[in-house]
Amino acid sequence: MIELIAFLLKIGGVAFLGVATIGLIRLDDPFQRMHAATKAGTLGAGLVLIGTMIAKGNADAAMTGTFALLFLILTIPVASHLLARAAYISGAELSGIGNSDALQGRIDRLASPLEERLDTLAFQAPAEVKGVRPSAQLPGIGEPAAEVLDPEGAALKPADMPIRAERVRFAAFGAGAPAFAERVAKLAVRLELPLTAVIAIDTRLAESTCDTSGALRSYRNAIGAWLPEMRALADKLPVPFDLLYEEGDAEDLLCGTADSRELLVLPIDGWVDHGVTLRTPCSTWDPDGLLRLADRHPGPVLYAGAIKPEGAGAVLHDGSDDVRYALSFALENRLWLLDELRVVGQLDAVSRLEIEGMAAAADTPVRFIDRPVERKAHPVFEPGEMTDVTAVILPDLPGPRRTNWFGDFWQDRVARGWRGDVLVWT
Amino acid sequence: MENLITTANAILDPAITVLIVLVTIALGVTAYRLLTGPSYADRFIAIDMMTALAVAACALTALATGRGEFLDVAFGLALIAFVAAAAFAGFLERKAARVRSNGSGQTEGASS
Numbered sequence: 335m336i337e338l339i340a341f342l343l344k345i346g347g348v349a350f351l352g353v354a355t356i357g358l359i360r361l362d363d364p365f366q367r368m369h370a371a372t373k374a375g376t377l378g379a380g381l382v383l384i385g386t387m388i389a390k391g392n393a394d395a396a397m398t399g400t401f402a403l404l405f406l407i408l409t410i411p412v413a414s415h416l417l418a419r420a421a422y423i424s425g426a427e428l429s430g431i432g433n434s435d436a437l438q439g440r441i442d443r444l445a446s447p448l449e450e451r452l453d454t455l456a457f458q459a460p461a462e463v464k465g466v467r468p469s470a471q472l473p474g475i476g477e478p479a480a481e482v483l484d485p486e487g488a489a490l491k492p493a494d495m496p497i498r499a500e501r502v503r504f505a506a507f508g509a510g511a512p513a514f515a516e517r518v519a520k521l522a523v524r525l526e527l528p529l530t531a532v533i534a535i536d537t538r539l540a541e542s543t544c545d546t547s548g549a550l551r552s553y554r555n556a557i558g559a560w561l562p563e564m565r566a567l568a569d570k571l572p573v574p575f576d577l578l579y580e581e582g583d584a585e586d587l588l589c590g591t592a593d594s595r596e597l598l599v600l601p602i603d604g605w606v607d608h609g610v611t612l613r614t615p616c617s618t619w620d621p622d623g624l625l626r627l628a629d630r631h632p633g634p635v636l637y638a639g640a641i642k643p644e645g646a647g648a649v650l651h652d653g654s655d656d657v658r659y660a661l662s663f664a665l666e667n668r669l670w671l672l673d674e675l676r677v678v679g680q681l682d683a684v685s686r687l688e689i690e691g692m693a694a695a696a697d698t699p700v701r702f703i704d705r706p707v708e709r710k711a712h713p714v715f716e717p718g719e720m721t722d723v724t725a726v727i728l729p730d731l732p733g734p735r736r737t738n739w740f741g742d743f744w745q746d747r748v749a750r751g752w753r754g755d756v757l758v759w760t
Numbered sequence: 761m762e763n764l765i766t767t768a769n770a771i772l773d774p775a776i777t778v779l780i781v782l783v784t785i786a787l788g789v790t791a792y793r794l795l796t797g798p799s800y801a802d803r804f805i806a807i808d809m810m811t812a813l814a815v816a817a818c819a820l821t822a823l824a825t826g827r828g829e830f831l832d833v834a835f836g837l838a839l840i841a842f843v844a845a846a847a848f849a850g851f852l853e854r855k856a857a858r859v860r861s862n863g864s865g866q867t868e869g870a871s872s
Contacts, residue, residue: 348779355786358793364801371809379812386819394828402835413845420852421801
């Protein structure tokens with residue numbers, strides 16, 4: 335008889351656990367799932383424990399079982415309260431309650447889920463913390479830029495006026511730097527813009543190796559090998575050409591004054607170690623911050639990989655302001671000589687008209703490819719969309735922010751096997 | 761009566777195994793939620809749920825194998841689960857606070 339009771343308790347417990355699991359899978363938001371998991375889950379585990387104690391029937395089992403049960407009952411309300419509070423604060427989705435959020439105004443809550451924000455916020459942090467200049471906030475999505483005007487009126491609104499680039503800044507890494515400089519110089523000459531080359535040495539990187547002065551020396555030697563070639567190039571250019579050599583925080587140095595009217599041109603691989611491979615004891619990674627620069631620089635960033643500027647261009651249009659700015663920037667400045675512009679994404683009629691207008695002004699035929707755009711999908715483009723494409727415009731770089739991720743080159747995440755120019759505006 | 765108890769035992773012993781299998785399936789399904797998320801909160805809830813399932817599985821194993829030590833394991837798990845949940849909650853709140861201090865003016869709520 336006792337065995338039967340114990341068995342029924344256990345069956346009941348497992349049934350509750352099953353219901354809790356089904357709830358965890360099928361309910362809509364974290365709070366509903368928590369409701370299923372904690373209530374039914376505790377009851378289920380508790381019933382199974384009681385059943386086990388009864389079936390065992392000795393003092394030893396009863397003792398441990400009771401303690402475990404007591405502890406479950408004591409802690410689970412506290413733990414789930416903590417978790418629910420944290421979930422609420424971090425902006426977890428609340429579905430099905432309409433506007434009747436009783437905690438609204440009582441607890442600060444992120445307006446959108448934390449996960450979505452972590453991607454977009456990385457670039458705002460340095461600019462605001464250091465108070466560089468308000469124009470760093472300029473591409474803030476959907477925010478009126480009127481209040482952030484600084485004294486020089488630098489906070490222009492790209493949505494309203496044509497964006498003209500005023501300077502080109504590029505990073506020189508390693509032995510490929512002179513060839514890359516020539517490629518950027520051609521662009522700068524075509525656009526008639528002054529050019530700045532930044533040769534940076536990351537002192538923090540040098541400090542993280544075992545031998546700081548030795549590391550600095552080898553970086554300087556590596557730079558010295560191709561620096562004369564850069565100087566020679568600087569002398570024969572018809573546009574102003576500044577050569578900056580700096581040591582310090584590489585990301586800061588490469589981004590400069592965080593000016594959105596400055597086009598930052600970067601190679602598609604390499605980093606400020608200038609090809610010198612030195613192991614750092616704290617990390618198993620090769621030093622690599624190239625793709626993070628796009629978040630750091632508040633304006634257009636061009637990863638220049640294509641050999642020639644002619645060909646088709648592809649745009650992944652998710653409707654965000656970032657991609658609108660980048661597209662109007664590219665067309666307004668004739669960044670590439672495109673023979674076709676392919677716009678991938680589901681667009682409303684207004685955006686289509688806007689794009690057609692801009693493309694007509696730049697003498698570029700447009701083709702719209704209507705398909706839903708998945709922000710996190712890899713590769714970003716489907717193979718058929720990429721024939722003859724020399725340049726793409728993306729709302730955001732495909733994550734993770736590493737040029738080589740376990741042997742997978744980052745442009746393969748744009749389209750498999752493809753190499754070319756990538757323009758982003760963040 | 762003696763006979764009845766023997767029959768009952770013959771049925772109940774394998775039934776425990778069936779229950780363990782059921783709990784294991786539930787563990788698998790919960791692991792799916794843990795892997796797919798989508799939010800951090802979902803993952804932490806899934807971990808919480810997994811501990812409850814593991815406690816139940818331990819209790820059932822104690823019966824199936826006849827070894828009382830598994831109940832101690834269940835007790836230990838119940839202890840650790842609380843610490844883990846509290847740590848996760850603290851992590852999530854800190855992260856949210858940091859995001860908020862970086863992206864000021866984008867929160868809804870009392871301070872904005």
